[in-house]
Amino acid sequence: MIRSISSNWRAWTGVGAACAVAAALLVAVGPDGSGAPRAATASGHRWVTDDAGRALILHGLNTASSAKSDPGGMPWIEEKDVQRESDALGSDFVRFLIQWRNVEPQPGSYDDAYLREVETRVRWYGRRGYRVMLDMHQDIYGPAVKGNGAPAWATEADGLGVTEQEQWELKYVEPGTIRAFDHFWGTRSGGRDLRAHYAAAWAHVASKFADDPAVIGYDLMNEPWGGSVQGPAFEAGPLAALYRRTITAIRAVDRDSWIFVEPEAVSANWGLPSALPRLTDPRGGGDKARIAYAPHLYPLPMDLGGGYTGSTKSQVDSTLDSWREQTEKTARRLGAPVLIGEYGLDMTLPGAGAYVTKVRETADAMGAGTAYWSSDPGSWSPWDKELKPTALVPILDRPGPRAIAGDPIAYDWDVKSRTLTVRWRGAADVLGGTEIYLPVRYFPEGGRVAGGVQQSWDAKSRILTVTSGAGEHTVKVTPAG
Template sequence: MRLGARVGRWGAAVSVLAVAAALLVAVGPAGAGPVRTASGHRWITDDQGRALVLTGLNTASSAKSRPDGLPWIKEGDVQREADALGSNFVRFLIQWRSVEPEPGAYDDGYLDRVAERVRWYGARGIHVMLDLHQDVYGPAVKGNGAPAWATEADGLPVAERGQWELKYIEPGTVRAFDHFWGTRPGGRDLRAHYAAAWAHVAARFADDPAVLGYNLMNEPFGGSVQGPAFEAGPLAALYRQTIDAVRAVDRDSWIFVEPEAVSANWGLPSALPYLPDPRGDGEDARIAYAPHLYPLPMDLGGGYTGDTATWVDRTLASWREQTEKTARRLGAPVLIGEYGLDATLPGAPAYVARVRAMADELGAGTAYWSNDPGSWAPWDQNLRPTALLPVLDRPQPRAVAGDPVAYAWDAESRTLTLSWRPKPGVRGDTEVYLPARSFPHGGLVTGSGVAGAWDSKSRTLHITSGADGAGGTSVRIRPAP
C-alpha cells in the first residue's frame, strides 16, 4: 500500500491510519519452523547452489490497468535497465483476470506474451519472479487482479475515492474479500480456482531457466478478518493449498509469500505461521519471505528529513526486527518485494541508500517500486535519469559461491567488502557487479580471494577462493587505476 502516491490532505491519510489501527491486535506465537542454517541465515540460491543477492525493479504498475495485463516495456527497456542499474532480478506483475478470464479456462496466449517478456530478461541474466498481483481485489470493485467472475460483492457499493487505498474498506470490497477467503457463508470455492490458476502458470514456466519463482499474492488483505486471525487462518490455508498445487507441477522453483500488508509494511508484527514445503524442510525447502517496506511517515507523503527521518529510522528498526522474527519462524530467506517513494521528496536518495544498507545487513534481496517512468522511478517520463538512479546503481555481489558472512558498500571510500564461507556442493565463481560510475576501469581485489574474468559489458567481476579458502574468503574491492 502506497498512501503517499496520492495523499492530498492529512485528514484522509489519518482516516486510513485510524482504520488500520482499529484492525490490528497483539500478535502471539504462531508455531515454530525449522532451525535456520549454521550461519543463522538462509539464502535464495541458483541452480549452482550459489547464494543470490537479488536487486532490481518491479515491472510494472502499468500491468494493473492495461487491458492486456502486460507492462509498458519493450525489449529495449529491459536492456536499458540492465545497462543503467546492473539489475539481476525483476518482480514481474501478472493478473489473475488475464490468466483465467473464465472459470477454469486459461488464456495461454497471455502466458505466451508473458513468456516472451521473461525471455527478454533471461537473455540478460536477470532472474524473474512472477507476481500474481492484486490491489483492492479486482476491477469489478474498482481494483485490479481478480476476474469479474470471481468477484462476489453481493451488490454492495464501492465508492470512488480520491485516495485509492480507502477503497479497501468499501462494503463491496470487504464482501468480495470475505467471499474469496471463505469467511462468509455461501459462495463458491474461489481459493481452489486461485490455486489451480497458479498451478497452470507454474506448469507453463517450470522449465524456464529465467523464472526463479512465484510470488503467491501481492499485499494480502483479509476483508472483515484482520491481524493474526487472518494470517494464521485463511491466508496460511490459501498458501498451503497453493504451495501444494504449485509443487505438483514444479518441484524446484522458489515460492515467495507475503504477510498481511496493513501491518508488516509499517514494521508491525506478522502472525504468518511456518509453511511446509513438500520438497522437505531445512535446506531442501524453497519458501522465501517477501514483505514490503513502506514506513508510515513516508506512506503519508513525507520526505526523509528532520523529525520525519527520525520516525522513519525507528520504523526501519522495527521493520527489521519483525522481519527477522518472521523469517526465523518460516525458516526462510528474505526479499523486500517492494519499497520506494516519490523521488522528488526531500531526502529521497538518502532514504533509498539507507534501505539498501539495511538490506545488505539483512542479506535480503530488494525490488524497488517501480520501473514505470515518473517521479517514483529511476527515470522520468522522458526516460531521463532521476536522482534515484545513481543510488540504485551501486556495487554489490550478485552470486556468492558459498555461505555469505557479510558484504557492504562504502560509497565514501569506494570500497566493496565481501566475505563468505565454503559450502559443500556449490559450483561456480562468486560474481560481483561493479558499475562504471564507481569502477570506471574495473576492480582491484585484495584479501584472500583471487580476481578472475572481468566482463566489461555486464560490469561483472568473477572471484574465486584462494588456496586458503577452506577457512573462508574475504575480499576488498576498490576501483582499478
C-alpha cells in the same frame, strides 16, 4: 502497494464495521517480539540459491504498475527498455506483475496467449542474465470493485458498492471490497470455493514456466488483505490456508522453483509483527525447502507526507529498525530467506535519495534482495516521462555481490573509500565462483582484488568473478587503474 492509508486513518471511522476491524488491527498485532534474539542474517543463514548452490543477492525493479490497467495485462516496456535498465542499473532481478483476471478470464479456462506474451517478456530479461519472479498482483481485489487482479466472475460483492476515494487505498474498506474478500477467503458462507480456482490458476502458470531458466519463482499474492478478518486471525487462518493449498498445487507441476509468500501488508509494511506461520514445502525441510519471505517496506511516518527530513526522518528510522526486527523474526519462524518485494519513494520529496540509500544499506545488512517500485516512468522511477535518467539511477546502481559461493557473512560498500568488502564461508559442494557487480561509475577500469583470486572480469556485464573453496574468505575490491 499500500502507502497512505494511515494518512486518512480517521476517515475510516465512517465506514462502519469494516472500519472497526481495521482500526483494531494495530491493537491486535501489537509490538510483539521486542528483545528477540537477532540472527547474523535475516533468515538464520538461509538464502535464495541458484542451481549451483550459490547464495543469490537479487536487486532490481518491479515491472510494472502499468500492467494493472492495460486490458491485456502487459507492462509498458519493450525489449529496448529492459536493455536500458540493465545498462543503467546492472539489475539482475525483476518482480514481474501478472494478474489472475488475465490468467483465468473464465472459470477453469486459461488464456495461454496471455502467458505467451508474459513468456516473451521473461525472455527479454533472461537474455540479459535476469532472474524473474512472477507476482500475482492485486490491489482492491479486482476491477469489478474498482481495483485490479481478480476476474469479474470471481468477484462476489453481493451488490454492495465501492465509492472512489481520493486516497485509493481507502477503497479497501468500502463495503463491496470487504464483501468480495470475505467471499474469496471463505469467511462468509454461501460463496463458491474461489481459493480452489486461485490455486489451480497458479498451478497452470507454474506448469508453463517450471522449465524456464530465467524464472526463479512465484510471489503467491501481492499485499494480501483479509476483508473483515484481520491481523493474526487472518494470517494464521485463511491466508496460511491459501498458501498451503497453492504451494501444494504448484509443487505438483514444479518441484524446484522458489515460492515467495507475503504477510498482510497493512501491518508488516509499517514494521508491525506478522503472524504468518511456518509453511511446509513438499520438497522437504531444511535446505531442501524453497519458500522465501517477500514483505514490502513503506514506513508509516512517511505516509503523513514531508519526505525523509526533520522529525519525520527520526520516526522513519525508528520504523525501519522495527521493520527489520519484525521481518527477521518472521523469517526465522518461516525458516526462509528474505527479499523486499516492494519499497520506494517519490524522488521529488526532500531526503528521498537518502531514504532509498538507507533502505539499500538496511537490505545489505540483512542479506536481503530488493525490488524497487517501480520501472514505470515518473517521479518514483529511475526514468522520467521522457525516459531520461533521474537522480535515482546512481543510488540504485550500487556495487555488491550477486552470487556467493557459500554462506554469506557480511558485505559492505563504503562509497567514500570506494571499497567493497565481501565475507563468506566457502563450501566445497557449491559450484562456480563468487560474482560481484562493479558499476562503471565507481569502477571504470574494473576492480583490484585483495584477499582473493580474480577468475575473470566481464567489462560488458560489469561482473568480477572470484574463485574460492572451503573456509572463510574476506575479499576487498577497490577500483583498478
